Each structure stands twice: as structure tokens, then as C-alpha cells.
Amino acid sequence: MARLIVLGGGVAGHTTATFAAKWLGSEHEVVVVTPNAKWNWIPSNIWVGVGQMTKEEVTFDLAPVYAKAGISYYQAKAVSLNPEGSESSDKPFVTIEYTSTDKAGQSENIEYDYIVNATGPKLNFGATPGLGEGSELGEHTVSVCTADHAVHASEKLAEAIEKMKGGTRQKFLIGTGHGMCTCQGAAFEYIFNIENEIRKAGVRDMADMKWISNESFLGDFGMGGLHMKVGGYVVSSKLFAESLYAERNIEWLIGAHVSKVETGKIEYELLDGSTGEEEFDFSMLIPPFAGVGLKAYDKTGTDITDTVFAPNGFMKVDANYAAGAYENWKASDWPRTYQNPTYKNMFAAGIAFAPPHLISKPMKSPNGTPINPTPPRTGMPSGIIGKAVAHSVCDLMTKGENAHLHEASMAEMGAACVASAGKGVFTGTAAAMTVYPVVPDFEKYPGTGRDTDYTFGEIGLAGHWIKHILHFLFIYKAKLNPGWTLIPE
Amino acid sequence: MSNEVKHVKEEVNFQKNEQFTLTMMPGAFAKKLRTCLIFQFIRFVIINIKMIIVVGKSH
Numbered sequence: 001m002a003r004l005i006v007l008g009g010g011v012a013g014h015t016t017a018t019f020a021a022k023w024l025g026s027e028h029e030v031v032v033v034t035p036n037a038k039w040n041w042i043p044s045n046i047w048v049g050v051g052q053m054t055k056e057e058v059t060f061d062l063a064p065v066y067a068k069a070g071i072s073y074y075q076a077k078a079v080s081l082n083p084e085g086s087e088s089s090d091k092p093f094v095t096i097e098y099t100s101t102d103k104a105g106q107s108e109n110i111e112y113d114y115i116v117n118a119t120g121p122k123l124n125f126g127a128t129p130g131l132g133e134g135s136e137l138g139e140h141t142v143s144v145c146t147a148d149h150a151v152h153a154s155e156k157l158a159e160a161i162e163k164m165k166g167g168t169r170q171k172f173l174i175g176t177g178h179g180m181c182t183c184q185g186a187a188f189e190y191i192f193n194i195e196n197e198i199r200k201a202g203v204r205d206m207a208d209m210k211w212i213s214n215e216s217f218l219g220d221f222g223m224g225g226l227h228m229k230v231g232g233y234v235v236s237s238k239l240f241a242e243s244l245y246a247e248r249n250i251e252w253l254i255g256a257h258v259s260k261v262e263t264g265k266i267e268y269e270l271l272d273g274s275t276g277e278e279e280f281d282f283s284m285l286i287p288p289f290a291g292v293g294l295k296a297y298d299k300t301g302t303d304i305t306d307t308v309f310a311p312n313g314f315m316k317v318d319a320n321y322a323a324g325a326y327e328n329w330k331a332s333d334w335p336r337t338y339q340n341p342t343y344k345n346m347f348a349a350g351i352a353f354a355p356p357h358l359i360s361k362p363m364k365s366p367n368g369t370p371i372n373p374t375p376p377r378t379g380m381p382s383g384i385i386g387k388a389v390a391h392s393v394c395d396l397m398t399k400g401e402n403a404h405l406h407e408a409s410m411a412e413m414g415a416a417c418v419a420s421a422g423k424g425v426f427t428g429t430a431a432a433m434t435v436y437p438v439v440p441d442f443e444k445y446p447g448t449g450r451d452t453d454y455t456f457g458e459i460g461l462a463g464h465w466i467k468h469i470l471h472f473l474f475i476y477k478a479k480l481n482p483g484w485t486l487i488p489e
Numbered sequence: 490m491s492n493e494v495k496h497v498k499e500e501v502n503f504q505k506n507e508q509f510t511l512t513m514m515p516g517a518f519a520k521k522l523r524t525c526l527i528f529q530f531i532r533f534v535i536i537n538i539k540m541i542i543v544v545g546k547s548h
Contacts, residue, residue, distance in 0.1 A: 239513060246502055246509035384547055414543035429523055432536050434543045454543050460523040462533035466540075488544045 002028045002113040002397050005094060007078045007294075009034030009062055010042075011379065012350025013118030014478055015386030015489060016393075021069045022485065023394045031110065032066060035077040035099040039065070039478055040147050043379065043418075044471045046189045048150035049284070050157060050197045052423045055147045058475075065480055075100035077292070078119065079107070081308065083343040084299040092345070114393045117315045117348040118386060121289030124178075130261030131177045131287060140261045141177070141283040144190055153284060157194060160282045164203035170281040173266065175212035177285030179257030179371035182222045183378065184213055187286050188241075189419045195248050196422030204249075211245060211252040212278065212285075214371050216271060216363055218242050218252055222373035224360045226435050227448040228456045234448065240457055244421070244431070253278065255363070257371045258285060273366035289351060289374070291315070307342055314354035316340060317347070321356055329357055331411030331441035338389050339405060345396075349389045350382035359439055380415045381438055383489025384408050411439040414454060418467040421459060430463030 004024070006017040009032055021030040038059040047053040066073040076096040083092045093109045123145050125132025132138035142153035160170045174191035176184060191211055198207050211218075219225050219241030226237045245252055255271035266283070269275050291313020296305045309315055317340060320333040333356040340346040348354075359375045377385075388408035395403035414436035421429045434456060440449025448455070477487040499516050502509050515523075522528050 242508070242512035243514060246506070246512045247499075247514055249502055249505060249509075251506055251508060380544075380547070387548075408547075413547040415547075416540045416543060426526070427524060432540075434540055436543050436546065454539065454546070456539065458532065458536070460532055461526070461529040462536055465529075465533055466536060488541075488548070 003031060003111065004028065004114045004116070004393055004397065005031045005033060005110060005112040006116045006118055007033050007094070008118035008120050008350070008352065009036060009039060010118065010120045010350065010382070012120070012352070012382040012386035013116070014039060015383045016116050016118055016349055016390040017066075017071055018069055018480060019387055019390040019485075020394055021071045023390070024397065026070065028397055029072060030070070031072040031074065031112075032062075033074045033076050033078055033094070033096050033110070034062070035075065037062060037075055037100070038147075041471060041475050041478070042145075043467075045144045045147055045150040046186065046193055046420055047423055048147060049142075049144040049153040049190055050193045050423075051154040052193075052197075055151050058471075059147050060475065060479060065478070069480055074098070074110070076108075078294055080295040080297060081115070081346075082109075082297050082299075083308070083346060087299060087301075090299075092343075112345075114345045114397065115347070116389055116393065117294070117346070117352045118350050119292045119294065119352045121351045122292045122313065123287045124290040125287040127180075127288050127290070128178045128258055128261060128285075131258070131285060138261065140263050141285050143284060143287070144186060145286070156282060157197070161198060161201050161203060163281075164198065164206035165201070167206075169206050169208065171208045171210070171279060173210050173212060173278055173280035173283040173285075175253075175256075175285060176214045176373075177258045177261065178288040179214045179269075179369055180288045180374055181214050181286050182289055182374040182376050183286050184215060184221050184373060185376070185417060185419055187211075187213070187284065188221075189421070190284055191250060192244070192248065192419075192421035193423065195250065196424075209248075209250040210278065211250055211254075212256050212258065212266075212268065213252075213254055213373075214257060215373055216255050216361070216371075218245065218254060220360050220373055222360055222376045223435060223438065224440060224449075226433075226450060226455050226457075227452060229452055234452055237457065244459065255371055257365070257369050261285070269365055269367065269369055269371070271363055271365050271371050291352070308340065308346070310354035312354065315346075315348035315352055316342075317353045319354065319356035321354070323357055326362055331409075331437070331439055331443065333357065334409050334411045334439050336407040336409045337392060337405040338385060338408075339392070344401070347389045347393065349386045351377045353377070353385075375439075377410070379417065380489060381410055381413060384413055387489055409439075411437050411441050413437055418463055418470060420464065420467050423464065426461070428464035429459055429461060430467045431457055431459045432463035432466055433457035
């Protein structure tokens, strides 16, 4: 019997572990190590953040699901990897530290035959002074990155709405909290859901709303934007996004690196090198992501973290990390198997893998501050990569170490993104978008880098219905209810 | 010649901010279509088909 350890229980980790457990059966052991007791459907945190859903509606307990799947579950965080074992044993192992209340702080080594790093990101609030400390959210802004953060955001929003009803104007500042953030889509959804809620509350005329982000143009979304067919034209997402902001009377400040956050005020630097301040009464700023800080040691105990992980803490995989300047970037730089080049029994999935470079054009201010979105790897790509990695590991475990590895390049994979712009069965709207492929391939699709037959976006009630259905569908699937394997990632 | 103000609700935001002036804004018909049940049901079917094709091409 061989053992597969999956680090992380988010979209990528959960997908990897559950498919591996199904395909391997009782012949082999699947272990999940995740610090969380609950699974969270993160896209719906937006609706928790505006009080339209409860925390309970977007989370469920992991333990009974893993028990049903025959997966060994450790509520713990991984601290370090020893891919060569120790001086006394050749067996690789991972050191974990329990986070469950009964064993909090205790450490343990777990040996493995194969390991998948799907730890997701560290929410690096500490990268911006005042935004937070380490991975902890600070006191000046709110967040929707976790269900608990979203509950807190909802309470603060309710307070702001009450103030407006009492005659006090409120300034809302939503966007990204650092020049190297990703996940602009979540902030995009949040600002339009807030706008929708305060309009429903009858106080829209008491609110000043502003978007701030590290995108060099609205609609970049960390993917260098996208082009789609509209009304006989092929147009940039810039036009699509700007139109929506203008329609909803939301100003924007782009190409911005938030350098400091204080009570009711941020300081920022723009791509042209200028600096400024922006005041707010309510602010949600997405933090930058980093690797979770896993260490790696060789057999003698020497630190080999730099060998296994990129400087940003994400795990190195089969990507071309030596692509160099933007002009040299190719779709083929992106990983296909997500296997670590040094240790072949080690894979990374979802946000945890180190991308070869950005997707958006890299930019710096004259002061040398990088201000550009980092590549998104959440949602559908995470699930697809997790499933491909599970397939590869299962084949390696059952067919031997020469088994064919399954591939899932983000340069050959599409993504469906449904960004809510307001909740309501008959009045809600959402921007339903698909991009194909996620990473543009300008050799295959000269001009836009993508197939415009499958890259599209439109706003409407249909998008809201799809987002709502996806909420129930993916929670149903994650709970491993009957037929879960039939629901695509 | 009438001095009556022609107030088009969908167009007033163009004047609110210099940023808004240079973009496009949906008119009343386009906005109505966004929540028109019959039209949106048709779009729901079409978008789902397109998304299923993209999902299929990605696996």
C-alpha cells in the first residue's frame, strides 16, 4: 500500500484528494492535511459580504465528507517537506502542526510515497503596511477572502448603510491592496454587489464609490484583458468594464500600488510614479498572495527551500522559469504536468504552483515599484489541474513510475467566470464570461491570443442564474453527493 | 424652438466624470434586455452551451 498526501483542502486539493480516493479505492491510502475544519465555496463569499448569504450557506464540515470517501484527514498545517527522508530513513515525509483544538500546536511527521502541494495562497496582508500583519487582516479595511472575513465585512457594510440612512455620506473604496495582487475579479464582484445593495436600500445618492487596482487598464483581470465579439465588433474587455463602472457611477483609479493603509485613508503610488492619498469610510482591499511558507530540507537537514520553491513561496513545477523578457514569453512556458522537476513524486496544484511569469504585461513605476496583476489560478483552472494531477499520481501508484503523466496546461484550458453584479432572482445581474485559453497563445491565435468563438462576456440575469446554480452545484459536488463525478470542474 | 430639457436617464452619467465621457453606456433597450425573462432564458441556454463546450475543450 502506498500513501498519497494532499496538502490543502481547497478547490485544487479537495478535487485531487477525492478523485484519487475514488480511483485508488482501498488499495492505497489518501491523506489530506489542511488547517481548516470547513470547506468554503469562496466565490459565494461575495454574497456573505453583503449580507445576502450566511457563513453556513457557503461552508460545510470536511471531516464527515472525508470519512465517507475513506480519506485520512489531519486538521493541521504543513510546516516542512523532507523529500529525501532523514539520515535514518530514505522515506520522504512532511512535518505538520495540528490546528484542531484538541491537538493545537503539536507536531508530527507523516511519511509519503507521493505528495501534492495544494496549499493555496498565504493571504499576505502584511505586504502592505497597515493592511494587516502577516496573514492576518488589519483593523482598517475588510476582506471577503474567507467566510469569516466576509461576515465581518457584511457587518461593517450594514453599519455604513445605517449611517447613510441617517444622513452621513460614505465613501467606498474597493479593489486591490498592493501592486502585485491577483483576484481582481473578487473585488470587482464585491464593489458591484455593494452598489446593488445600497441602491436597494435607497441610499445610493449618499455613497461615493471608487475602484482602486493594480491593473494597467480596467478589465485586465490578471489575464492581460480579453477580446470578445459584441455587436459585430471584436472589442477589448477594457470597454466592457469601463462601461459597467460608468453606468453604475463608480470612479476608478488604476495602475495603483497601495503603499500604506491607515484609519480612513490609504497612500498609493501610480504607474507614472506619482503618489497620492485616498480617503474612505468603508474599504475592502484584496491582499497579495504568497506561498504559505513551506520549508524543504534534504537528507542531511540542509535547507533546500530554494530548490523546491520559487522566491514567492510557490512550488516549482515543469514550467519554463527562464523565459526572460515579455517579448520572449510563450504559451509553452506554462506547466503541463505540475510535477516538481527535482523530486518526481511531488506535484503542485492550483494556486500553489509557481507560474513561469505574469500573463499581463509587466509594468513598473519610474521608482521601480512593480505594479501589475499576478496570474489568476483559482476556480475552474484549479479544479482541472487538481483532477489531472490526481490522474497522474494514481497512474504512477498503480502502473509504476514510468506511467504517462496527464496534462492540463493553462495555455490550452478555458475558464468560465461568472462575476456577480447584484443578487436577486428576477433583478440580479452577473457578467458571465469565458476565456479560451486562459493564457493567451499568440502563435495559435494571432491578434487576440484567444479563440474569440469561445471567449465572450455579457451582463444579465442569465449570468446571475448561472452563478446561483454553480453555488449549489459545486457544494453538492464537494460534499460527494450521488453523481458528483458527473459535475465538471 | 422649445427650451424643454431632454433628460435621458441612461446618458446623464457621461457628464458625472471625465473618465465616463470616453466610454460607452447601455441605452434603455439594452438595460431592459438584461432582466427580460424571455430573452434571458434564451441567453441562459446559449451561455450554458458555450460554457459546456469550453469545459469540454479544457479537459
